[in-house]
Amino acid sequence: MVIFALFCLLLAQLTGEILSRSLHIPIPGPVLGMMLLAAWYALRRREPSAAMGRAADGLLRWLALLFVPAGVGIITILPLLRTAWLPVVVALVGSTLLTLLTTALLMQWLLRRGPRRHRA
Numbered sequence: 285m286v287i288f289a290l291f292c293l294l295l296a297q298l299t300g301e302i303l304s305r306s307l308h309i310p311i312p313g314p315v316l317g318m319m320l321l322a323a324w325y326a327l328r329r330r331e332p333s334a335a336m337g338r339a340a341d342g343l344l345r346w347l348a349l350l351f352v353p354a355g356v357g358i359i360t361i362l363p364l365l366r367t368a369w370l371p372v373v374v375a376l377v378g379s380t381l382l383t384l385l386t387t388a389l390l391m392q393w394l395l396r397r398g399p400r401r402h403r404a
Contacts, residue, residue, distance in 0.1 A: 289339035
């Protein structure tokens with residue numbers, strides 16, 4: 285079942301990538317794919333299976349390795365970052381604050397809705 289769950293995760297990523305590139309959506313394909321997968325589970329009103337959780341946990345265990353190429357990329361463009369550090373810092377701080385604000389507002393909204401009980 286974990287293999288099938290991993291297949292579903294990769295299929296969601298592929299679907300997101302296809303939609304992102306074909307419709308010229310400015311959202312990365314994997315992000316769009318995970319949004320589609322989350323919407324799928326929300327529409328079905330079910331939680332992901334235990335196999336999906338195990339597959340996701342297995343991928344998350346190795347997530348730190350994905351930062352190595354990003355670190356190498358930053359080092360290769362270091363001369364550019366030295367000249368354009370102010371816009372980069374403003375963008376990083378601004379996007380972080382926007383993310384925190386959005387998360388806090390969403391959390392308040394969800395807490396006000398209260399727990400919902402599923403009928404079996």
